[in-house]
Amino acid sequence: MVPSDAELLRLMLAGDEQAFTALYRRHKGLVYRFALLMSGQASVAEEVTQEVFLALLRNGRRYDPERGSLKAYLCGTARNQVLLLMEKERPYVQLVEESDEGDAVQIAQLISGDDPLGDCARNEANRLVRQAVLALPARYREVIVLCDFQEMSYAEAALTLDCPIGTVNSRLHRGHALLLKKLRAAVRLDSATPDAQGMRCFA
Amino acid sequence: MNCQNFEKLALDLARNSLLDATTRDQGLIHTEGCERCAARLAEERALLARVRAVVAEIAGEEPPARVDAALLAAFRAQTAATASSTVIPAFGRSRHWSSWKLAACAAGILILISVMAIFWKSTSSRMPRREEQAVAPAPVNTPGHPAAPPDGRDQMAAEQPKILPKRVHRRESADSPDEVEVVTRFFPLREGEDLTTLDSLQVVRVELPGSAFGEVGLPVDPETVNEPVKADVVLGQDGMARAIRFVR
Numbered sequence: 125m126v127p128s129d130a131e132l133l134r135l136m137l138a139g140d141e142q143a144f145t146a147l148y149r150r151h152k153g154l155v156y157r158f159a160l161l162m163s164g165q166a167s168v169a170e171e172v173t174q175e176v177f178l179a180l181l182r183n184g185r186r187y188d189p190e191r192g193s194l195k196a197y198l199c200g201t202a203r204n205q206v207l208l209l210m211e212k213e214r215p216y217v218q219l220v221e222e223s224d225e226g227d228a229v230q231i232a233q234l235i236s237g238d239d240p241l242g243d244c245a246r247n248e249a250n251r252l253v254r255q256a257v258l259a260l261p262a263r264y265r266e267v268i269v270l271c272d273f274q275e276m277s278y279a280e281a282a283l284t285l286d287c288p289i290g291t292v293n294s295r296l297h298r299g300h301a302l303l304l305k306k307l308r309a310a311v312r313l314d315s316a317t318p319d320a321q322g323m324r325c326f327a
Numbered sequence: 328m329n330c331q332n333f334e335k336l337a338l339d340l341a342r343n344s345l346l347d348a349t350t351r352d353q354g355l356i357h358t359e360g361c362e363r364c365a366a367r368l369a370e371e372r373a374l375l376a377r378v379r380a381v382v383a384e385i386a387g388e389e390p391p392a393r394v395d396a397a398l399l400a401a402f403r404a405q406t407a408a409t410a411s412s413t414v415i416p417a418f419g420r421s422r423h424w425s426s427w428k429l430a431a432c433a434a435g436i437l438i439l440i441s442v443m444a445i446f447w448k449s450t451s452s453r454m455p456r457r458e459e460q461a462v463a464p465a466p467v468n469t470p471g472h473p474a475a476p477p478d479g480r481d482q483m484a485a486e487q488p489k490i491l492p493k494r495v496h497r498r499e500s501a502d503s504p505d506e507v508e509v510v511t512r513f514f515p516l517r518e519g520e521d522l523t524t525l526d527s528l529q530v531v532r533v534e535l536p537g538s539a540f541g542e543v544g545l546p547v548d549p550e551t552v553n554e555p556v557k558a559d560v561v562l563g564q565d566g567m568a569r570a571i572r573f574v575r
Contacts, residue, residue, distance in 0.1 A: 156388065161385075
């Protein structure tokens with residue numbers, strides 16, 4: 125029988141290393157990908173993941189299973205960490221990201237696979253979606269990442285963001301409208317000026 | 328259903344959210360007769376399909392091994408720290424608490440004294456300085472006790488006494504020559520500091536609660552614990568309290 129998150133957490137707080145490892149393995153991807161989608165940077169996602177689990181080690185006793193899932197609790201912590209880091213780097217925000225390594229990875233992805241043309245189109249579409257998500261204001265981005273990318277229910281997202289379900293609902297609608305608008309614009313812009321990419325909104 | 332109502336529904340239809348069957352049917356029927364709303368629904372579905380493609384693309388992305396290692400090290404360090412604190416025997420814990428409490432109280436007194444010293448300095452700069460405040464009061468020898476050094480510095484450097492009442496010096500009060508003050512020796516407030524090496528010192532008369540006796544290891548009378556007691560505090564050039572003696 126697979127132990128529940130609450131049981132693993134209890135064991136972890138009692139000093140059980142296997143419980144900690146199991147809990148970390150179970151949720152590290154979720155936290156990392158949430159931070160990655162929110163920030164668009166692997167380094168930030170790394171830092172956030174580390175901070176989230178360090179916070180769980182320090183303050184794990186604060187988690188109340190009756191209030192919601194551990195997944196929501198961890199994503200809530202991750203969200204606070206991401207916003208904190210974004211706020212810190214706000215004065216240094218780079219409107220056009222220039223990463224040789226990133227470009228190299230993208231090129232490698234574009235030429236890989238059995239169907240290079242199909243892969244190319246898919247990767248390009250995915251890249252546009254991720255960039256459009258990053259360009260959303262944080263309050264819409266976080267709702268879209270939680271509900272669409274992490275497939276959380278509205279109730280879980282509301283718990284994660286510490287806001288009413290109605291707010292999640294309205295932000296998701298507004299976020300989708302903005303995302304579609306940005307995607308339409310990005311498709312036009314992308315075909316005209318390939319360099320104007322990687323913009324992230326800090327509103 | 329009109330287009331405005333459909334707009335509110337489009338996302339939930341695209342997401343296949345749990346909807347009332349009637350509402351769902353009405354929405355879908357509306358798209359059959361409204362090209363604009365049909366396109367709107369198709370657009371939402373296409374967006375969600377793209378989102379799912381991104382989810383599939385990043386499904387394998389996880390933090391690098393160095394994060395795993397760092398967290399495991401942090402967990403082990405925390406577990407070791409917790410374990411070491413739980414194996415301390417009962418008397419050890421109580422001693423630890425006692426010394427912590429003592430340190431906190433001592434810090435509180437130091438802050439109080441420093442504030443009073445600053446206050447005294449600011450008032451003394453506006454008023455003519457009284458001589459007895461600027462120099463250390465010279466203890467008067469009492470029968471049966473060794474002579475005290477004239478400037479009081481050697482007393483401060485002396486080791487901390489265990490009992491207060493027997494180790495007193497007498498001096499005449501500067502305020503009224505007829506009144507005799509009983510003073511203790513100076514107790515150093517910073518462990519291991521040699522006060523004789525300091526260039527200049529200043530003595531300030533202050534009033535503290537009776538509990539202050541306990542901070543230097545002297546017995547505290549529970550009945551007078553809240554009553555004010557006079558004390559002479561030795562301040563260094565930096566304004567920090569270095570030693571204290573009690574006056575009665």
